[in-house]
Amino acid sequence: TVLDPSKAIYVPRGVGNSFQALEDGTAYTYLVNAHWSLEQKKTYTFVNLADPELNIQWPIPLEESERSEADLKHPMLRDAKPMAPRRTMVTGCNGQLGHAIRDYVEEHGLEGFEFNDIDTFDFSDPAQYGRFDWSLYGTIINAGAYTAVDKAETPEGRVLAWKANAQGPALLARVCAEHNITLVHVSSDYVFDGTAELHDEEEAFAPLGVYGQSKAAGDIAVANCPRHYILRSSWVIGEGHNFVKTMMMLSNRVADPGDGLNEVTVVDDQYGRLTFTSDMADAIFHLLDSGAGYGTYDLTGSGRVESWAGIAKAVFDLTNGNGDRVRPISTEEYFRNAKAPVSPRPTYSALDLAKIEATGLDVPDWEKSLKAYVAKELTK
Template sequence: MSDSTRPALHESPIPGLFVVDLDLRGDNRGWFKENWQREKMLPIGLPDFGPVQNNVSFNDEVGTTRGIHAEPWDKFVSVVHGRVFGAWVDLREGSSFGTVFTVEIGPETAVFVPRGVGNAYQTLEPNTVYSYLVNDHWSPDAGAKYTFLNLADETAAIDWPIPLDDAVLSDKDRAHPRLAEVRPMPARKTLVLGANGQLGRALRAQYPDAEFADRGELDITASDFETARPWRDYGVIINAAAYTKVDEAETDAGRAAAWSANVTGVAAIARVAAASGITLVHVSSDYVFDGTAASHPEDEAFSPLGVYGQTKAAGDAIVATVPRHYIVRTSWVIGDGNNFVRTMASLAERGIAPSVVDDQIGRLSFTSEIAAGIRHLIDSEAAYGTYNLTGAGEPASWAEIARRVFAATGHDAASVTGVTTAEYFAGKQVSPRPLNSVLPLGKIEAAGFSPRDHLVALDEYLANE
């Protein structure tokens, strides 16, 4: 592909609406164009919107005027024959509501129209053929989600080449409301799965307007999950749900439950996200590695030791196939709920001197920090892919963290005895643990998010308990 055949992209005053100059090639027989060519369009900046339906409108009279219709899907509009005056009005919720853009288009021009932007056109030549690709299938109930604006709205003040009194309009289009009465189209929603887990509760603070669902409300392993919601209404799914009973996963019943939630369920979410252009955020784990390396970068090959780690690795591999995905890999999670820090604080208060493993090394990941990092990746539109996200600072062992908890709560840190993992689990049927869970943070820091020191965050967490 040479630059001479690559289409050119032009921005408009409406966020996300682009004009595209197409390469129109003609000779004595007529002309040819690539109306939509994904491999050429994505590099110039068009979104990979995934069209699924092509519609064509034939207009035999000059002055035929259609719109202004804002639909719940993205459109890529162009002209096959003739010329039109195109007009677009932003009817989405937000600061750009009411912004107007107009341009004349013919076969050599196309316009990408994002969801919620009102679309209208007026034919300038007879026998005009207007074509548009959309990324959702039309259905009889789709019209209930449309938003409309009157073609003659005085606020938009579109300068139609042919006055509307002389144009060809439908009665429906004449009856659409003025801008002051328009119902703005809401943004696509965010859905958080695993609403009642430690991370789910932290995500509520970051996304107060999101939808939250636990397994009782929306079961990702259910056979009807993929039809359980109008998925095109969602822009982001954050999957904070998982089977996390590491040791029970080694039992017959636990193994089946872990594979069901962490693989079969994740596969269903991934299919929904891929089919509906949803950004999928999936929370991963240090258990996808065996812990033998000094640290585990995002691109390290999977080497899980136990069933839980195997299911998380399989889930990561599935999510990586979704075009818009963030895999957020974390470790040693601490939040609102039962966790290691609270257990140690409770033991200290009760005067119990625990034995704690001192050969497992890592960094704590506080759920508030994970939630903030997820929000940053989404809001900054960071490159899709896998990101390690834990606390920063010097790694420590579980025993060192336990001693810090004892000291911070006014108890004797020497009460904590360090033991090896082998000694601690001797005679018990448990899952093997990675001894080194350190995840380097260079990639997420390069994306603009710098996690706090995990030991400083620990002190703050204890101070607020």
């Protein structure tokens, strides 16, 4: 029966036992008995539920409705358990950046994280990927890398560098592409030759040594993953052995009258900014949480560009006030008597931060971060 043909809603057959819509404040239902014959179903019946003369109870009580076997066995919405969010895997968790990521996760009470290093998941080994159900993961943060720049120039080190920095990221990129996983990967200023005083994300690769070449290859592989973030860093400082801790130790030796060390030489013809791993971890989660566009982002500390010798003087002054005991020296002179292979270094390593700052990230000044870092180390 059509009580108001001008407002009838025509729906295709096969929509189920009932169809309800709301138009101009009037509710309609298309009533079809599941056991009607095909000929009966060809007849559309429209009922104006707003008509007070019909006296139809709506909605139909659940116990009086017609439900399929699947509906009867399905839990009520209040009893249904929501799907758990997809997990996040962190590789290379025992390195400087890995420690910073773990600290961030713990400080912010984040859940669903899995931390692996080479002893539990060697991401450069194709045979190990079958151990995981990748449908459970939504993000992989690759904090692992081979960073022994000079050892990478040896026959043994060259193999290790390419395995960790190129083959591993390529395998991660492939599994992430296959399972719609977001891949976060950390790059290096060593993918450039260092001739430009400031490097942006669009500069072409021109690595000088094996380490830089292997990192560039890894970047190319990761960039082919549809959902990826590449964060390019320089002069990384975090937990474990690093330049700042070495300079603090040398400052203490110079300050000790009985040690016999009066000064240290540090190269003054390489220029850049420090990248603190805590700042890198903040940037990673900022990109993931803000929904920033996928791609490559430069991330170091902000502020002025300085030489290694200038940074060493600052560390000496913050540690013992003896920055005058740092003697600048050229890179050529520093490595003149080296017995082992030495990788060429970029002269300029400063990275352009405009792109990541445009996402709303407030990048800390590396000099302020350095002061806080040294102060914390002095209390240990």
